[in-house]
Amino acid sequence: MVELTTGDLSFPGSDELLALLHETLPAGWVTAVERGDEEAIEASKASSDRREIVRVLGDAGWVAPHYAPDYGGRGLTRDEAQRALTLLNSWGVPFVPPGSGLPLAAPTIEQWSSDATKRHLLPPLLSGQERWCQLFSEPGAGSDMASLATSAERDGDEWVINGQKVWTTFGHQSERAMLIARTDPEQPKHKGITYFGLDMTAPGVEVRALINMAGQREFNEIFLTDVRVPDLDRISPIGDGWAAAMTTLGAERHALSGSGKKKRKASDEILGGKPYAEIEAMAKTHHVGDRLVVRDRLVSQYIAGRVLEMNILRARAQAAAGHPPGPEGSLTKIAKAASNQHLQELAIALLGMESVAWREGDADAEEWVTQFMRTRANSIEGGTSEIQRNIIGERVLGLPREPDLFKGAPWREVPRN
């Protein structure tokens, strides 16, 4: 249920924001807000240019209003900024730029970068002018990301990058990338890594498509050959890239935990899968909703969804109190992956034969199966469920750390796959 709000907003610049919305949105959208007509708002949204709206809001500082004006925000306090975003939500206005820039790169840049780099990288990120992707995983460094072999060598005011990355979601549609590379191979593997904001259009960046099992082009492999990166694009201090990457991964675990909302948000869309309500409705249309075994599985899924929602609210409360994302994100990430996968398995079971041999042109059945296949990735992407369990074991339960035979050895001397 969208909560419609038109007045009485106490944050600096609220009149300016309302004027901008009147100027930017089609007239039908504004009158739909005034009437409180959610369906008309959705219709206006569907026929509008989302990227253009985000650009206008980002240019005016409303995408992340708590950032300083020089970094593309409006310098509001977190509370004031939250009220501004609540107003945008209540109008149904999209303000999140596409890609992983806002949820993952922006908090990392904010925490780790120099003033000059923030001024350079944040404004085009916030206005959606530069869409971001993530260049972390390599063919020989997935779960053990600190083993990465892509190198960055200093050459005056530039860095020269060589190596290969893989599984880069939307790498073919991005203008910038969060890149971690090895700047000092004589240091142990977690040290000697540095974090950059790579220009994906630079000479030497080659993007090759990977097709997933649903036949879609979602991710890519990226080959980097003598790519020159200005030092201004360095996000972390030299050698602190691992710690900066932990800021990104903490934020990613939260993003991949879903919104916890019954009404789906962008974070749920990334994960794929149909929401609970659609599966319950499908059980009814397939005339199996009365069967005890089906009701039992539906109730279990409903309860799992509610428990997850409460855990996400708890994590949100921590974030609102100013605590950086911690290991609790591993709990919600595992729970979301499991509940989303179980939900889609139930959908496929209810579909029966249609899920393995549907009639040609039956777009509905194809969509159920595509969504089921997409969610298989939920327990892998952003760090596997096994790795999240290791994090919980070590950082929450205080169990002994995984043994590391080469702890403290220079990266160059550690054998790799």
Ligand SMILES: Cc1cc2nc3c(=O)[nH]c(=O)nc-3n(C[C@H](O)[C@H](O)[C@H](O)COP(=O)(O)OP(=O)(O)OC[C@H]3O[C@@H](n4cnc5c(N)ncnc54)[C@H](O)[C@@H]3O)c2cc1C
């Ligand atoms: C849909 C999707 C999108 C992705 N998008 C991106 C992206 O945009 N950018 C990016 O950089 N990466 C991306 N990834 C990559 C993802 O982060 C890695 O796939 C993931 O971290 C696992 O690494 P791996 O595939 O190399 O598997 P491996 O690390 O080789 O793991 C293989 C198996 O061994 C298990 N395992 C490994 N080590 C341990 C251990 N220490 N303890 C217990 N079990 C262990 C794992 O859980 C897994 O089951 C994406 C992946 C997917 C599926």
